[in-house]
Amino acid sequence: MSSAALLEHVLSRRSSDLVMSTDSLHDSLHAHLAHWGLRSFSSDADYFAWQRAALSVADLKQLAEQVERKRSGARQDEIAFYDVTAQPQILPVLYSQRYEYFMEIGHRVASRIASAGTVLDFGCGVGILTTFYARQYPETQFVGVDRSPGSIAVAHARARELGLRNVCFECRDVDVEALQGSYEHIIATHALVQSEQDLGIPSRSWTTFERVRDEPQQATFERRTGIDVRLDRLSAVLNPSGRMMLFEKTRQLARRVPFQRALARRGLQLVESPELIRYCLVEEVADDGPFYVVEKESLRSFAWDEAPEPDEGMPFDRSLLQSAPQDLQDSDMPLYENHWPSAQRAWESLVGRLVEQEETRRESDGRQLHVELGTADGLVYLYCANTFDQRQLILVEGRRKGMLDSYYREILSS
Template sequence: MAIQPSSPALPHSLEEHLASWGLRSFSTEADYYAWQQEVLTREELVRLHDLAGDRQGNPAADLAFYDLAASPSVLPVLYSERYHYYLEVGSAVAAHLSSGQGVLDFGCGVGILTTWYAKLFPEVTFTGIDRSSQSIAVALRHAQTRGIKNVHFSCVAIPDDELPGPFDCIVSTHALFQSETDPGLPSQTWQTFERARDVQVQEVVEKRTGIKDRLDSLLRSLSSGATLILFEKSGHLGRRVLLQRALAARGFQTLVDPRVLSYQSIDQMVQDGPLYVLRRTSRRPTRVWVEEPEVNPDQRLYGCTGASAEWVWPRLPNRRVKWKQSWEAANREKIYLECGEADGALTYGYMNAECRFRGVVIGSLSDEPFIDRFLDKAMGNCERDPDWSTALVRIWPKTGEEDLTQTPLYENHTPAAQEVWQQLSGRKVYQQETAEEPDGRQRHIEFGTCARELAYLYWANTFDQRQIVIMDQLRVHILEEYFLESVKGNPADG
């Protein structure tokens, strides 16, 4: 019996389950923090804050953090932050569980998801393990008091303790990576996202992140033909490639396309994962592992509204209109919309609705389809929604400096910046520096001019960070200042 994530009964019963753990759903930070202050003592808050700060790469502090998280007052408050994570990840994992299995939930914590899986699949035996004894005590109590009989919990720390097993299925959600901040494998140079295939580097980073010991220890408990379901904090490309190569080297292939999951963390949308469903097989792989960064179309577009838009719009040089349109919104107000190219280097969309709204949205030349789509959506809002200006402000990409003179014509701080930089025509570099940072990563920074009247600053490193800022040439001195500030204290080596 495989349950599909689209099953309408699923999220509802999971919500009831989360309520049975005392968890609540919040959509604003203000409400969440007000509840936190109400429920937790000052000492608990200080201790949690200190342990949260210390726990990266420090197993003792990590253990103390999860022990404290399991105490009766802290548990609902802390784990409510993960409310939507549970809804999304729990449903996605459950969709790949099936009857007749013995399932291990590694790093189960207090067993919030484990007990839900057990209720959902009464004929399957679940085993939850965690190194936090306080968490395991809470998990046991919850299962006992609610009569959930098909779940066992034990305090096991891998790789030091022997794991029970073998299991037909192992689930690990947010538990395999020792350090949540480790950047994983570096790219070959700052100019590429590709990772060299170097077995020794792979081994060093697997050991450093704890992947090696944990994965090998889990695999000893996996029966042949068993399924591995993983959902880790592997959104960062360096960590994703590390994990994928570690899995491939141990004979795993993906059974379905890995899927990034999006969920709300209080008031922010988070993209996390991907979710991997894997099996060991000697057959020829049917899917290739994707080793490129995820580029979300929304991340490609830069934009501003109000005073910032009014400031940016006239400074876009050499505008060439591709299409324009004037029409009336739902409340008969006049709206003007224009789409075109600036300086043969950028695509722009401009919307002007007299006193109600002004917005500009900008991308690279190849982003024209995204800008068209965005403007279509904006027009749809104006035609349907009587409160269209509020709806527009909600969907419009927003930037803008307090000091308008510092507002760029375009900027991008995502992997998409590399493509924008590569596409800049007539690039003339004024100054550049490639240097080794104290932690060993290589970074490059350059500034110069491009197209006819634009200036740019580009920054890239071997851990996938990219940034580009484009201004008009009259403000090249601002970019030069950024450049000098960034290179200060980091001597160049090439």
């Protein structure tokens, strides 16, 4: 066999091994989730039928109350919520809602653990994924840490039942107490940024997506969301040549930028291009992440991206716009509409823009809002932008100006 043919043979073997190992990882993960009593549903109706059969009215009431209390963001309420979710009748039903999440995250993390001797899973919950990783890598020592006593009790019991000798669980609140030891890998998935309602940090002004490098503002974000203490404590137990795998709800630019800066401030560098992950939950599709792999000492790192994601907004091209067809003459359908960050580029490209009315003001939540009504190239436009990356551009024919007039007033009065 020639050397080129040999190389091709080796490469094709390698890629088929990879496909096989990814497939077998998926199969093992499905089997593992089934062991935990989790089920995958292709329809929401089937899920809710199971939920009604498996949970009593009292269970559902208790859960609804805990979800409501958790919204306050108070530490005790969050712990109480996770304790309730660990109850044996509730666990499989509630966690089945996240079946696809476990599949997406479980295989990504597991396929990157291979060479690690010690792994910490911060905020491991009941240990569904931690026990999966431990089953996959019997030679690796895993530690799962969580502040919910109910979750840790379940994690202990499951690990014992599975006969796992390479995993232990600690009940510890990392906001309150430092971690012990030194780890080659640290995993934190949906655990570091618990403040789901936090808006993040605003852009410099409504005209840009750029964030000022403002240390006090960054520090306030980190303190408000609690990631300052959590990241410091995790970094302190990360082996100098170790890596962290992180997946949080930080997809919006206003949260992504300060989260990334928090990692960079602690000397963590990207070693893979961050990956956005989409998965289905019950009644909802989650666009989440990004999934980050970071290291302190890396020979080759990727630059942090602080730009908005490519979006689905239509590029603006005046020559392609036509008048509304006869049958739509009375409808409110605009000639052009864009609700994505790319609306800013479209607005900038309007030819002969003539502003008729505009207002820029600060809203009660601190965001700067700009609304503008004007004409361009024989059309009437309404542009709206704010410092939390929302953009909107609407163009109509001149005779429909009244529609945008009232929309303009509506935005300013809401």
